[in-house]
Amino acid sequence: MNLTINQALQDKIEQQYQRSSDFALTKEQIREIIARRVAKEFKDGDVVTLGIGLPTAAADYVPEEKHVIFQSENGLLGIGKSQSGANPDPHIINAGGGLVEVQEGACFFDSATALTMMRGGHIDATVLGALQVDEEGSIASWMIPGKLIPGMGGSMDLVVGAKRVIVAMEHTSKGEKKILKKCTLPLTAYREVDLIITERCVFEVTPDGLILTEVNPHFTIDDIKASVTADFKVSENVKLMEI
Amino acid sequence: MKKIVSAKEAISQIKDGATIMVGGFLSCGTPDKLIDELVAQNVQKLTMISNDTSIPTADKGKLIVNKQVKKVITTHIGTNPETGRQMTAGELDVELVPMGTLVERIRAKGTGMGGILTPTGVGTILEEHKETINVDGKKFIFERPIGADFALIYGSKVDKYGNVTFHGTTRNMNTIMATAADTVIIQADELVDSINPDDVVIPGLFIDYIVINSGENE
Known part of the structure; x- marks a missing residue:
């Protein structure tokens, strides 16, 4: 870890923000x-599959000039905004069951084709929530034994097949650490995650482990260290997250 | 010509202990009238293969709440707390399968293949007690085909030859399930004389019985 860079960043934080x-x-x-922050990861023309919940919100922050196509495991490429109006069409839904419109150029297909896109390497990026993620890039998101067993749906196929896997989650859960040396919950996939985005920081997952690339200016690198059990290196180009 | 029957007639073929596949993603593209009839006839000890178990008050969810299912093979049960409750209480056997694996196992049955090799689940608990096969240096899990006695599926329009078209996101597993059961019953919103061959999604040969949702055959 490069202490000089840490100190420089720390000074910058102290100058710009009144931390309490x-x-x-x-x-x-x-x-x-x-x-x-997630929305910044999408490139013009990308086909992206978003998980249910927090990841879905990223669609609202894609700038209009960037054309991103959203895919859904229930058989839709080109998800539009939520349906509104007097005559909703119950036959067009997203993977969360919400009624949606379709974008120009959209298409419908069956589950086999949807999962061909997802498992077969045809999706540019996926964004998923997680219960835990570890320094090797493994992710646990589908069950807590004895407590919560919703099932995996299409997430296991997606994480294995998407070109880029982005985990978007709250940094901790009720104080419990979620970015670990090794996941303790049953895995969704082994070593498939590329990027971890939380409200406090951004980690890239590399073959050499986690690299901290961005920090929320309200937090210090020591705060980040104290809130994960994973080992990580601090990037030479570590930046403040835009918030 | 296919047999156009009432939901009651179609479902009366299904006996206690049968294995059924039910199409639909949540309630979208789900043959709700056929399921209502299964509930009305109170067919017991079913094994159900479906994408999900819907919500407690709708279609597939009603079968769970009414305790007509002894085993469910599915991808997600999070939308139906009763499925989780019965599973935890030991009343219902739940086999969770990744969506892509489930659909390809069904397709394998329909297409006459001996199984599939999937990278999904490698390195997770799904790999336990399963055969793995190395292909060109990459590990895959071997999964067996899965079929059913009956497939209950949905279509938007069906013609008298059994050809089916769809509107919106209603295709989901319906198209694949149509190929993998001994008897296939379709619930459609509309019966037409014929469908333009360019527009047919499920070829009629896969369909055995047609139930029209208008209720005119009841």
Whole structure:
């Protein structure tokens, strides 16, 4: 770890922000910071599959000039905004069951084709929430034995097949650490994650382990260290997250 | 010409202990009238293969709530708390399968293949007790074909030859399930004389019985 860079970043933080010891983000702020940051990962022309919940919010922050096509495991390429109006069409839904419109150029297909896109390497990026993620890039997101077993749906296929796997999640869960040396919950996939985005920081997953590339200016690198069990290196180009 | 029957007639063929496949993603493209009839006839000890178990008050969810299912093979049960409750209480056997694996296992049955090799689940608990095969240096899990006695599927329009078209996101597993059961019953919103061959999604040969949702055959 390069201490000089740490100190420089720390000084910058101190100059720009008045940090207070009781600083806390609301759920809404957390959601927005993550969704905004995730949206920056999409390139013009990308086909992207978003997980249910927080990841779905990223679609709202894609700038209009960037054309991103959203795919859904229930058989839709070109998801539009939520349906509104007097005559909703119950036969067009997204993977969360919400009624949606379709974009120009959209198409419908069956589950076999949807999963061919996902498992077969035809999706540019996927964004998923997680219960845990570890320094090897493994992800756990589908069950807590004895407590919560919703099932994996199409997530296991997606994580194995998508060209880029982005985990977008709250940094901790009720104080529990989620970025670990090794996941303790049953895995969704082994070593498939490329990027981890939380409200506090961004980690790239590399063959050499995690690299911290961005930090929320309200937090220090020591805060990040204290809130994960994973080992990580700090990038030479570490930046402040735009929030 | 296919047999156009009432939901009651179609479902009366299904006996206790049968294995059924049910199409639909949540309630979209789900043959709800056929399921209502399964509930009405109170067919018991079913094994159900479906994408999900819907919500407790709708279609597939009603079968769970009414305790007509002894085993469900599915991808996601998070939308139906009753499925989870019965599973935890040991009343219902739940086999969770990744969506892509489930659909390809069904397709394997329909297409006469001996199984599939999938990278999905490698390095996870899904690999336990399964045969793995190395192909060109990459590890795959071997999964067996899966079929059913009956497939209950949905279509938007069907013609008297059994050809089916779809509107919106209603295709989901319906197209694949149509190929993998001994008897295939379709619930369609509309019966037409014929469908333009360019537009047919499920070829009529896969369909055995047609139930029209208008209720005119009841």
